[in-house]
């Protein structure tokens with residue numbers, strides 16, 4: 069955990085995520101701590117090729133959340149393996165998603181009876197640098213009434229969350245230019261014509277949840 073990480077952020081973010089999540093979607097967050105790689109179950113540790121300690125720590129923190137969310141829906145002790153594409157292999161009948169920034173991990177799960185596929189992303193609440201904004205934004209994006217300073221950051225997180233929701237269904241690698249996001253209506257469309265709904269919060273972190281109806 070970096071010195072900038074504030075433990076009260078965890079509580080505030082948990083509340084913000086619960087408030088924006090659609091019915092049936094369970095969410096959680098965790099500040100990433102030294103030693104969080106120990107939360108990887110042995111099979112999970114073997115499925116994750118990353119050797120850098122910070123990446124393994126972040127994956128461990130995200131799985132710590134996912135293990136609890138999965139236990140709540142009847143999958144206690146489930147090993148959430150990383151597949152070769154990078155996407156996690158959720159239990160039969162469950163969809164979910166993981167993300168981490170430098171300090172915070174987040175996860176969301178839902179029964180596929182209500183939501184066909186989920187995606188999530190977390191980002192610091194900071195403006196997106198101009199050079200990255202020009203890579204991420206396309207003319208078809210609509211910012212609506214979103215915070216002007218943070219619109220680029222929200223778009224960035226939305227496209228990553230939409231990609232994570234769409235990939236398990238379409239198996240297509242998408243670039244930022246392949247996803248048009250409308251923050252006003254809360255919808256996005258991919259190059260594959262996949263329609264995705266989005267919800268987001270900006271404080272204390274930018275988190276976007278993307279969900280595709282079953």
Ligand SMILES: CC(C)(COP(=O)(O)OP(=O)(O)OC[C@H]1O[C@@H](n2cnc3c(N)ncnc32)[C@H](O)[C@@H]1OP(=O)(O)O)[C@@H](O)C(=O)NCCC(=O)NCCS
Nearest residue numbers: 127153154155156166167168227228231232235242243244
């Ligand atoms: C999925 C991807 C965008 C994640 O971005 P990231 O900034 O590296 O990491 P995040 O913290 O946001 O998310 C990481 C989690 O995403 C999940 N993930 C990775 N690949 C995934 C995929 N293809 N489908 C769904 N989820 C995926 C994993 O659970 C991963 O966590 P883990 O490594 O602990 O298991 C990236 O790994 C990727 O595949 N990029 C290629 C395509 C791309 O970047 N397009 C531009 C954005 S649309």
